[in-house]
């Protein structure tokens with residue numbers, strides 16, 4: 585189940601004589617989450633760390649999900665891992681990555697005026713719903729469900745790419761913070777990893793029927809425009825469990841799943857999550 589496209593062992597020169605190593609599922613890049621595995625951890629050691637200036641939570645199996653937001657600046661990014669041993673001083677592993685720039689494409693989109701220029705009441709309601717969704721992204725801790733990697737929520741045609749600069753009826757909007765997958769109405773949508781249902785939003789103005797799953801440590805996934813929802817807030821769902829069906833509720837031009845993933849509030853490309861990448865590459869090849 586731990587399907588990594590690429591395992592890069594980072595043998596650190598500073599670690600000569602020490603056993604612990606860092607390995608990553610892919611090099612860190614903008615708008616991407618990659619899995620870190622610390623190997624050869626001495627018995628009883630506790631791990632802490634920082635990545636790109638933020639605290640990095642570790643699982644019991646010494647894994648951590650490193651993320652860079654879609655609008656993070658290119659340049660040098662520091663990973664620091666501390667091993668707190670039961671006896672003796674703590675050991676510190678560091679690695680610096682040079683992160684290249686990422687460019688996103690522009691995507692013109694035309695929608696009916698009533699869906700773009702909102703009445704004040706509708707705008708207030710939509711803002712409240714957005715705030716409710718955003719609040720779930722500040723969740724931390726919780727049961728860990730992400731460390732085995734991720735899977736696609738539905739198979740279909742990738743109809744909207746992550747990061748595209750949307751030009752809505754001629755006006756620039758916020759970048760697209762997820763991936764759109766088009767498939768027939770009613771197609772089952774499954775949990776991309778095990779997690780707790782953090783939000784079940786009914787008929788939201790923009791995102792329609794909306795589910796948010798909490799995979800622990802600030803890793804959350806959102807599923808929008810669902811036709812139906814099969815899970816309740818607080819419920820724990822295993823990876824691959826159907827959570828609803830694909831639809832076109834909310835502001836959608838046709839049946840599709842809008843799917844986004846946050847890692848401690850960093851917006852990351854769902855298609856590039858550990859475990860997803862090979863499936864995405866093969867799906868792209870078929871198009």
Ligand SMILES: [Zn+2]
Pocket residue numbers: 744760762763764841842843
């Ligand atoms: Zn979308």
